Amino acid sequence: MELTKEKLLDMYKTMVRIRTFEMKAAELFAAGKLPGFVHLYAGEEAVATGVCANLTDKDYITSTHRGHGHLIAKGGKIDLMMAELFGRTTGYCKGKGGSMHIADVDLGILGANGIVGAGQPIATGAGFACKYKKTNNVAVCFFGDGASNRGTFHESLNMASIWKLPVIFVAENNMYGISNYQKNHMNVTDIADRAAAYGIPGVTVDGNDVIAVYEAAAEAVARARKGDGPSLIECKTWRHRGHFEGDPQVYKKPEEQEAWLKKDPIPRLEAKLIELKYASQADLDAIKADVQAEVEAAVRFAESSPLPNPDDVFTDVYAD
């Protein structure tokens, strides 16, 4: 897939959609409107967007507790997502899942996940299914730097590598697992270096540069589709907000936060689009306004949707 003007503008819109969705969620959470935990993806938009721009609806992804961005990038519908955050029947999970469990199996989204690292074997299994059925599809697994220390990482990369499964493992290195700084939780600088332990390619890219992410993913996806097996892509990035909404972030150095805010992936892509003459500032503002309206509509949809019926507790446990 070539990075045409259209594609790049599409990616821009996706990134803006994620950011707008997330900032709205932050606002709603602060206003006491969203129950439960909310983990936001603001600042990391280039990763999900750059990777998913290489995928079709038939490809699979597994996501994390910080899942909104992955879902939106893979085509998830923000009104159904928002309704889920509100715990309404119209939500993706009928209000049963919430932020950490949104899924859209028809779009190949095998769910956000509240268990760190749990998506790794699931994506491996989805990749196995693609290979078994010879569909030419791939599975992408998103996970954090913290999750790179779980046993699931090791077992999954090993399994995918010996069977040459079409899986792309995307480590979103935002430098922290909750409060634990990367250099305190692993003794390597680049998570990509762990690929060698499985005899697969590993690359580190600037995760705030959507084009770099796109290109690295394009290569890994092509490799996977050709039958050459899995890859590991590490994207260095930063979460703008706390681990969850409400986190006072005592563990973050303010100067670090400030430096990273300057590397925000969205203004960066805007500059690029303008430089390439793919869009004027007015075009970009129009996109933002569009997206803002979409998100507001999603909130209205959610807020006007019915709450579940208490008896709904008992349904959906088993398929018959």
Add this chain to the structure above:
Amino acid sequence: MELTKEKLLDMYKTMVRIRTFEMKAAELFAAGKLPGFVHLYAGEEAVATGVCANLTDKDYITSTHRGHGHLIAKGGKIDLMMAELFGRTTGYCKGKGGSMHIADVDLGILGANGIVGAGQPIATGAGFACKYKKTNNVAVCFFGDGASNRGTFHESLNMASIWKLPVIFVAENNMYGISNYQKNHMNVTDIADRAAAYGIPGVTVDGNDVIAVYEAAAEAVARARKGDGPSLIECKTWRHRGHFEGDPQVYKKPEEQEAWLKKDPIPRLEAKLIELKYASQADLDAIKADVQAEVEAAVRFAESSPLPNPDDVFTDVYAD
């Protein structure tokens, strides 16, 4: 520690003791005298011996389902071991553990283990205790090529490396996990290459050369005692027998087996001892005879020991 004549002869005796113990166990198992599963270490003696020759009684080891060799090399008493294989009250575990659970905590032997890979975090914890208490002791973790694919491997090496724990991870690569050939269960040739994923040293040595093993372990142990953290040592070796006694080994190529039998670590050390003029063939034969007598005595001790009382089932569940 220098490899003096005395030390080398000691190591020879240990290797012979392991081999003799194992062949006796094979014979007893075939005769229907030993209940349960028996996994023998014959062929891999140089690994446990070369490594443990660097340890004191205050250092720790964790062992595996194939544990007899590690136990003997660390100083375990063969009469108590044999009595355990027979399920007698005089056994190391009073007949409660059997081959897969022999331990001698006073000698720092934290147990054989029936769960593949389970020793890895346990050794990490023992290493943690050494560091916490500033004792200058180390913990050695033995495990197989198959166990190198378990999540415990990843989590343990990562944890030991970030905290610079005095742990030596010894991968006994005998090329098979039961019937699964190494190239089918991992996509790297050398397990030692996995050390890079944790920023620690990794070396591969000829696991049938006790001197090579000794030297690699000496370096890793010295490093650990100095406070420089863990290492991974891969020892390439071969099990002479089936996975467990009774295994018909349909999965092994006869020519491979034959080639490896020629690399038997015991005759190899014998040749070396004779070449160095540390011993004559007669000296070596005398050692063998000594050991044979020890093992026969152990069998007599075991066979003449009392069986447990049925009520013993209920004791030793909790410490009070």
Add this chain to the structure above:
Amino acid sequence: MAQMTYAEAIRDGMRVEMKRDPNVYIYGEDVGIFGGCFGVTAGLYQEFGPERVIDTPISETAIVGSAVGAAAAGLRPIAEVMFVDFMGVCMDELLNQAAKMRYMFGGKARLPMVVRTPCGAGMSAAAQHSQSLEAWFTHIPGLKVVMPGEPADAKGLMIAAIRDDNPVIYIEHKQLLNMAGEVPEGEYVVPLGKADIKREGSDVTIVAWSWMLQKALAAAEELAKEGISAEVLDPRTLVPLDKEAILKSVGKTGRLVIVHEAVRTSGFGGEIAAIVAEEGFDLLDAPIKRVTAPDTPIPFSPVLENAYLPSEEKIIKAVKELF
């Protein structure tokens, strides 16, 4: 009808479904050429090839976790975990992924997967290779739990488990693998959730499953000689549980003894006792008895293992205490 062992019956169930549905495949440690640690998959590698009978690395977490992903993506995996004792390694995948995905996603996922695993003591395999952990799985809504006690059920329940669109834990007992019996040929299905009265009786109901079914039947035979008529009921699947059949039998006999090999505390016997103590209290003429293993790890030495295991004698003794 053919004469088959329990192991052959399990294999036949898998074979029937693998022939019928190309999306069914087997994977686990040493299930290929080696035929599985207890020989249950022997010959299937040769019959279905390396693409459908697959040796995995020693990675139970990834085995079960990838089965979840494969099932969500449309396959019907049969994963083998070599001993039920190792389920602790992949418990998160069962607890938080396999069992909950459908519910968490608001009913929009299907996870047709079977995890096969052998349980039980009796071969001096000691504390880490002899356990009976079925109660854990029954405490996880979203899973089904199957424990055949004889060859025909082993086959019929395997086919039902594979065809079920939910994650099923299929627990086979090591001591039963060589037990022979009549087994229907072809697509023989035993529905999940239906108990079977393995022996009719009128004085006491004995509920037992897996290996303990055989011990209970032997005890009932002995008891008959002494004039006590025991009804032996095998639930066959613990989830779904055929509660009605149990209550009906207790309604007939007025007495209940539950036998399981798992340790006593929080074993599934407690659940059955609690159901009857709540919903069948008025049916009872005597206390409810449980015959179980004691609350200890499983010892190695045969003398001790023997003392540890529930036995025909212990069942007979418990039954007699109710009269």
Add this chain to the structure above:
Amino acid sequence: MAQMTYAEAIRDGMRVEMKRDPNVYIYGEDVGIFGGCFGVTAGLYQEFGPERVIDTPISETAIVGSAVGAAAAGLRPIAEVMFVDFMGVCMDELLNQAAKMRYMFGGKARLPMVVRTPCGAGMSAAAQHSQSLEAWFTHIPGLKVVMPGEPADAKGLMIAAIRDDNPVIYIEHKQLLNMAGEVPEGEYVVPLGKADIKREGSDVTIVAWSWMLQKALAAAEELAKEGISAEVLDPRTLVPLDKEAILKSVGKTGRLVIVHEAVRTSGFGGEIAAIVAEEGFDLLDAPIKRVTAPDTPIPFSPVLENAYLPSEEKIIKAVKELF
């Protein structure tokens, strides 16, 4: 006596023991500067330093597995697992290592270790962050299982757990963390294995623990207004279980209702019911009731979560059904 919250009481228990014994240390995810996901270890990093209050990687298997090794080598670790829901990740370490080592080694190991973990629903944390899994641990001989239901017990049981030479699973409830109460100062020990009658009564015994103790007490208050005198018994530790106290109370009241937040099937309520149905059958004047969560995963939406949870009303209803 000082006024403290349940969270402060847990912390105070740990602090007392850390001061007394240099071999006691804390480790887990974000227990340091961050003070733990629920703030329970707040301030301890500052007080005891980075060598005794240690942030780990996200590696529950290695956290609990290394606690086993450290305990075997003479330390007294307090490991934190951030949510009881994650225990599936380290279940093998509890099941096959921590719990069995002493027995397998013929009594020649001591494993003084505590695994602290929060349980429970009520904060819309959904299916993977709200569970109550205590029954699993009670099914593993070799472990002890502690579940305090109020601040003073939280402290006294923590000190007892740390001093115990066996692996102890200490389960604290998220909904109780902010509950305040009188807590004795200094080395206050509540022995493991002793139930406590939290309210005396004569008509019915309600056994409840953890958050459900508070619901049961509220229900008893209401019931009193309606003329039903409920005795509320908190076992406080499920293993060892103070069976005698339960039988004694049922002997007095003749009726038993068990309340737990865990899902019904194979919850620990079944075990208590089974004990009473066997050993206290003649004491009972009515069926044994269980008030529990239903057999479903835990839903997110507050409406649903509310319907899911056992409540004061459900307890009152169950009690009334016995009269």
